[in-house]
Amino acid sequence: MTPPQRQRRHPTEPPPVQPEKEGERKNPERLYVITGPDGERVPLDLVSLIVARAEPPSSATPEQSAVLRLCANPLSVAELSAYLSLPFSVVTVLITEMLAVELVQVRAPIVRQQLPDRSLLEAVMHGLQRL
Numbered sequence: 001m002t003p004p005q006r007q008r009r010h011p012t013e014p015p016p017v018q019p020e021k022e023g024e025r026k027n028p029e030r031l032y033v034i035t036g037p038d039g040e041r042v043p044l045d046l047v048s049l050i051v052a053r054a055e056p057p058s059s060a061t062p063e064q065s066a067v068l069r070l071c072a073n074p075l076s077v078a079e080l081s082a083y084l085s086l087p088f089s090v091v092t093v094l095i096t097e098m099l100a101v102e103l104v105q106v107r108a109p110i111v112r113q114q115l116p117d118r119s120l121l122e123a124v125m126h127g128l129q130r131l
Contacts, residue, residue: 042096046078046088047109050095054103063094064103071104 051074056065063084070083081091098104 040096041092042099042106044077044092044095044106045109047076049074049076049107049109050080051105051107052103053105057103060103064098067091067094067098068103074107076109 050067050071052068052071054068056068060068063086066084067080070080075083077088077091077095080095081088084091086094095104095106099106
């Protein structure tokens with residue numbers, strides 16, 4: 001029986017370099033390039049709803065155009081952040097800039113009302129059973 005051979009943890013040869021594909025970058029853009037200079041931000045919650053008010057103008061950045069396309073129907077800031085694969089803080093800055101030029105509108109989240117009175121539910125249930 002031969003003893004097992006030890007494997008090196010760090011290979012001596014570097015891994016093969018894969019050619020870059022069209023549109024694929026090696027390093028992601030820095031987030032400050034997307035957001036620009038840091039200024040005041042609108043206080044947004046993760047559940048604040050964002051609605052597009054206009055079509056993307058020709059001067060809009062790709063991220064702003066994506067936000068406007070996604071927000072044809074109300075979307076929360078958390079959903080936007082996930083769809084765009086950007087941190088919440090970056091999305092907040094983008095939305096603040098877009099609010100300043102009135103491209104989007106922020107709505108308060110839809111809050112679930114209190115549960116209806118139990119006696120009302122029972123009356124509806126009995127009425128439906130009689131039908």
